[in-house]
Amino acid sequence: MYDESGSTGKVFPKPEISEVNFEDILQTNIYNVMLNRRSQRKFEEKQVEDWKMDIIFAAADTAPTAGGFQGFEIFYVKNRNTKEKLVEASNNQPYVNSPIVLVFCMNPERVKMKFPVEIIKKFSLQDATLAASYAQLAAHSLGLSSVWIGMIDETKVREAIKTDLVPSSILCIGYPRKILHPKPKRSLTDLIKTIE
Ligand SMILES: Cc1cc2nc3c(=O)[nH]c(=O)nc-3n(C[C@H](O)[C@H](O)[C@H](O)COP(=O)(O)O)c2cc1C
Numbered sequence: 001m002y003d004e005s006g007s008t009g010k011v012f013p014k015p016e017i018s019e020v021n022f023e024d025i026l027q028t029n030i031y032n033v034m035l036n037r038r039s040q041r042k043f044e045e046k047q048v049e050d051w052k053m054d055i056i057f058a059a060a061d062t063a064p065t066a067g068g069f070q071g072f073e074i075f076y077v078k079n080r081n082t083k084e085k086l087v088e089a090s091n092n093q094p095y096v097n098s099p100i101v102l103v104f105c106m107n108p109e110r111v112k113m114k115f116p117v118e119i120i121k122k123f124s125l126q127d128a129t130l131a132a133s134y135a136q137l138a139a140h141s142l143g144l145s146s147v148w149i150g151m152i153d154e155t156k157v158r159e160a161i162k163t164d165l166v167p168s169s170i171l172c173i174g175y176p177r178k179i180l181h182p183k184p185k186r187s188l189t190d191l192i193k194t195i196e
Pocket of ligand 1: 040041093147148149151152182183
């Protein structure tokens with residue numbers, strides 16, 4: 001499982017360390033990435049390195065999926081014209097034309113489980129959403145910023161990327177022009193409804 005030599009060129013997890021210092025967690029851990037993530041709509045015109053994209057894709061690939069069937073696909077849009085079409089398909093949100101544009105689509109055909117079709121669709125929507133979320137967090141851990149685009153015209157997105165699959169979201173990634181502070185969220189007491 002672990003590629004200690006690094007010779008395969010693949011991204012493998014490092015063995016987990018069971019005893020970690022709390023301060024280390026806050027400086028480097030995913031928890032800090034989560035706390036600091038902020039949607040970004042202004043990107044530098046700077047290319048994102050391929051190795052960072054490899055990590056982002058590998059992170060998406062680790063997301064839990066229904067039955068482990070990975071009922072989603074990622075379209076990595078590099079074509080300028082297609083990016084412009086995606087702007088239009090996103091209610092003309094200009095920042096969709098960003099350095100990195102990933103379209104996450106549901107692929108219920110991959111989910112080989114004997115459940116009603118509505119459940120399978122719901123599974124693939126959750127699969128695609130989780131994968132996008134993992135990719136978003138990975139991007140932030142690499143010093144990149146992103147914005148999740150949910151306001152999409154499904155038909156137009158499908159036409160733009162030439163697929164029959166249903167898109168769930170677009171993730172726009174790039175280097176931030178300015179580091180933004182995270183937005184305040186609601187209090188945990190408001191968020192959590194405890195059922196005793
Ligand atoms: C389901 C969903 C749909 C969203 N759609 C859009 C969108 O179409 N355009 C946009 O600019 N931001 C969109 N966002 C980003 C939210 O506006 C943003 O996450 C929210 O304001 C909270 O800010 P934060 O991400 O900085 O914490 C979407 C986020 C989610 C989760």
